[in-house]
Amino acid sequence: MEEMILDNPRENGMERRRKLLPVWIKIFIWFFLISGILTPFVHVFGIIFEKHSSSIYGLLSSSSLSITSFIVSAIYLFKGLVAYGLWFEKDWGVKYAQIDAIVGIIICFLAMVLLPFVTDVVKFSFRFEILFLIPYYLKMIRIQQEWTARGIF
Template identity: 30%
Template structure:
């Protein structure tokens, strides 16, 4: 009877589900991706509010502030928000080029934060911390992301 309990249980590798690319992303990147996807709603709302003459439009990201979508800062911030949503969608849909676009997105964020910090010396933009972690994680999973494409 003891022999019945002595067999090894080995996983059947033929029937195991292979990991997908989204599994390479930590939970906090997936969570932020969904927030960025929801954040895309703010751009058309701000556009409509600006066209109707509302004074309640206020964009603020990476240390850049805009009260009008059609100002240079407003155009930059609206473009960055749209690009963040595009990047989030690319990562969540596991596109081949998603990591490259996300790296560009992180570098744009770091550049904008650095610009804002140089314009106001002595102020540290805390967005740099998650941006640096995001960039580091993207660089770390770039190769496995590409390898999952070939399987």
């Protein structure tokens, strides 16, 4: 058992989990890994200098002390955690990625359907993020099945 932990998976002919990730997901992983790292600093600087604008999934905030700003920051932090889990092949990475996709789809849907009625401007806007979130969720389901079926490192 101890030898398996210390062995290099490439030398043993074992396949890496990361290899199953398509290029487009790897690009988003790096974007959200960096975003997740920078989010606390951006948020604190926004509080100090009173200039801060952040948005994701249709949630937009121009004040660092607003609830929306904290929600947006929490989403970026969670996406950074998911990116870390996927890139470093953690067992929980794909499960968290599925949760991330579902939460993103729900927030996008609510932003499209509810926000026009609760804001001053009654205007429907289509959230293009949803076009990436649905394939992302479906791909994470397939990747999880591959990881478990083949016992990939």
